[in-house]
Amino acid sequence: MKKKQLTREEELKRRRRILRERSAKIYFKITLIFLLFMAVACGFLIFQPDREYSESENRMLAQKPEFSLTSLASGKFMTDMEDYVTDQFFFRDQWISLKVLEDMTLGKRESNGVYIGKKGYLMQIPENNPDMDAVQNTLESIRDFAQRNKDINTVMSLVPNAAYISTQLIPANAPVRDQSQDISLAEDTVGSFLTFVDLTDTMSSHKDEAIYYKTDHHWTSLGARYAFDTLYSALGIQDPAQDYTVYPVTHTFSGTLASKSGYNRSQDTIDIYVPQDVNTECVVNYVEEGEKTASMYESSALDQKDQYEVFFGGNHSRIDISTPLEENKNLLIFKDSYANCLIPFLQPYFRSIIVIDPRYYYDDVDSLITDNNITDILFLYNVDTFMTDTSLADVLEPSAEEDSGQSLAEDLQNQEDGQTDSGTSQDAQAENSQTDSSDSEEAQTQDSQTDNGTSQDGQTTDAPSEDGADL
Secondary structure, three states, X not given: OOOOOOOHHHHHHHHHHHHHHHHHHHHHHHHHHHHHHHHHHXXXXXXXXXXXXXXXXXXEOOOOOOOOHHHHHHOHHHHHHHHHHHHHOOOHHHHHXXXXXXXXXXXXXXXXXXXXOHHHXXXXXXXXXXXXHHHHHHHHHHHHHHHHOOOOEEEEEEEOOHHHHOOOOOOOOOOOOOHHHXXXXXXXXXXXXXXXXXXXXXXXXXXXXXXXXXOOOOEOHHHXXXXXXXXXXXXXXXOOOOOEEEEEEEEEEOOHHHHHHOOOOOOEEEEEEEEOOOOOOOEEEEOOOOEEEOOOEOHHHHHOOOHHHHEOOOOOOEEEEEOOOOOOOEEEEEEOHHHHHOHHHHHHHOOEEEEEOOOOOOOOHHHHHHHOOOOEEEEEEEHHHHHHOOHHHHHHOOOHHHHHHHHHHHHHHHHHHHHHHHHHHHHHHHHHHHHHHHHHHHHHHHHHHHHHHHHHHHXXXXXXXXXXXXX
């Protein structure tokens, strides 16, 4: 049977029909795959237990919101539900990593506030728009605090971040805040009232060494050692140890920047430096937790995500460290987490060290200084944290009792001054009164004598004397 010859128009229609049929089949398959994917996602969302914490992102995850007509009408329920679905989405961590790889393939070198630099280095992008009024308030609080405690050796240092120091590793043309200006502002404001130690040159001179972690925003123990070598003289430490035994406690550290960015291709080594030829015995008291230990290191942290917590088990409101040092040197530290790996370098040279994290501390620091016979004070922050922190100013405020005591003393002094002035005024008035009275009496006497004299003179002039009568 001979095949019917189609006209050109009929052939085009046939091809369009075949294309539509094939497209419909493709769309149908895509729809089925999408629906299957959504069904799997919903199944995981419904039947998989909700995760409360993401170790890879180092944060708490959103939980299922409670439904109410009020929250639905305000839109809060849908917003919370969106956050919940996003945080609890199945294989969330894997999707984030896939997204980062896709961005890097397209040439993007920034992810969620983190620069993906050269040699696998991740660097936190410094805050470019800090609240300068809040920063100035913090600096003024430090200045007033140092002036209040001018008999105590007070030292302050701000540590520049990796993105500012390790410029050879940041992505090409990546903007970075000039942190030297922030450090200069701090030194100009408080430098006349305390000893300010600028660590910029120290860190810059070692920028080709591993002074910052690749996957975390902290400096390494090596960076902290170089900082100690610059700081110790300002803290009155003489002849510190020059040799250290270095113990690498983990080679699999993946820090906060890896969690934040989703880039997990690098790992770090955490080292512990133990100084030689000095006594490193100590008792560490976690005051709020009521726990004591004989070590500054928490080995159990090496089995969790944030292995940087090997230093003191992370941040605490107050830590008291006691040592067998006989010299009466007692150090108070106000700090962020950068100081955690620096404190072991300071420990052998003070009888006691009190560590305060202002983000969690609410007691009176003036009483703390008096009760513990503090001889030295150290403020140690990384620049980015200092420029965004507002808790330090509140902690450094003098207590209400001290304010009222000062006010009472001033009132008493004013009263004493007033009484003295009043007494002086009364004495002056009495003296003036007595003087006026004496002057008045003397004047009256003189007037009386003058009147008598005048009368006598008149009598002498008018009455003939006996001698004249005789003549």
